[in-house]
Amino acid sequence: MAIQKLLLVFVFQLMFVLFVNGQGLKLGFYQKTCPSAEAIVKQTTAHFVTRAPSLAAPLLRMHFHDCFVRGCDGSVLLNSTKNNQAEKDAFPNQSLRGFQVIDAAKTAVEKKCPGVVSCADILALVARDAVAMIKGPFWQVPTGRRDGRVSLSSEALNNLPSPFFNITQLKASFSSKGLDVKDLSVLSGGHTIGTSHCFGFSNRLYNFTGKGDTDPTMDPNYIDQLKKKCKPGDVTTLVEMDPGSFRIFDSDYYNIVRKRRGLFQSDAALLTDNETKAYVQLQATSQGSFLNDFAASMVKMGQIGILTGNSGEIRKKCAFIN
Known part of the structure; x- marks a missing residue:
């Protein structure tokens, strides 16, 4: 039995290596050109996250938002110009923060190995390291991404x-990026950390169908609690997405969703589909596979629409094209 398990692990690792190499990425891509790159990124991330653990959530979200628009090409990091409004300034991205972590990591890496390591790879590594630093899973990040030169707020x-989004819209969105229903169930669990402004869910409290009503799928006791924090029109108050453990990466999110206390309509939507509901129930009732599943889905997400080889560029500064 032990030999069979070892063989399975070996086969999985071999398949993983073949897959990422086939995509143009590989583990240790900078081993010869900048061997200390990943250590520098980790050290820089630790400098910020150990002082402000709440940064882990927006850094993870930044990587997610990067990959879902034009692929994982660092386009979310680019600043707007006189002639172009970039992704960073699109409404869904205006609450992103943590850009200073990416810039600091890039500056540190550039000092050691100028013009070698992409901003897209730095963002992928920072997201992984930040999550691992708050007791979340660690996953291998294959590198070799190159940076895109285009960033459009309309595409965000x-x-x-x-x-x-409802479940149909969520499944279509994830499917369009090559992610399946399990990935949707798993990556939604990223809401176990972080906060949201009231406007992200206030319609569920005050005007769900346009008639001044509340969302019937949300626990009414939770609605009462949220109304005390979020008054109509509130655009500044922050609410924990996973009350009580929003700084710790765990599976508690699924317990909250199961109790009809997911903050967003997209959280509640997981209970309206047999496959996603089954995953919620599984993770809510057992400290099971979530951390391992999350690591696997993050590796998969990190492959979306990547630029490799001679495509794109290696930016000197992450907020500007060369």
Whole structure:
């Protein structure tokens, strides 16, 4: 039995290596050109996250928002110009923060190995390291991404899954990026950390169908609690997405969703599909596979629409094209 398990592990690892190499990425891509790159990124991330653990959630979200628009090409990091409004300034991205972590990591890596390591790879590594630093899973990040030169706010609006999406819209959004229903169930669990402004869910409290009503799928006791925090029109108050453990990466999110206390319509939507509901129930009732599943889905997400080889560029500064 032990030999069979070892063989299975070996086969899985071999398949993983073949897959990422086939995509143009590989583990240790910078081993010869900048061997200390990943260590520098980890050290820089730790400098920020150990002082402010709440940064882990927006850094994870930034990677997600990058990959869902034009693929994982660092386009979310680019600043707007006089002639172009970039992804960063699209409404769904205006609450992103943590860009200073990416910039600091890039500056540190550039000092050691100028013009070698992409901003897209740095963002993928920072997201992984930040999650691992708050007791979340660690996953292998194959590298070799190159940076895109285009960033359009309209594409962010059209490609990012909305917190107001129903299950049909969510499944279509994830499917369009090569992610399946399990990935949707798993990556939604990223809401176990972080906060949201009231406007992300206030319609569920005050005007769900346009008649001044509440969302009947949300626990009414929870609605009462949220109304005390979020008054109509509130655009500044922040609410924990996973009350009580929003700084710790765990499976508690699924317990909250099961109790009809998921903050967003997209959280509640997981209970309206047999496959996603089954995953919620499984993770809510057993400290099971969530961390391992999350690691696997993050590796998969990190392959979306990547630029490799001679495509794109290696930016000198992450907020500007060369």
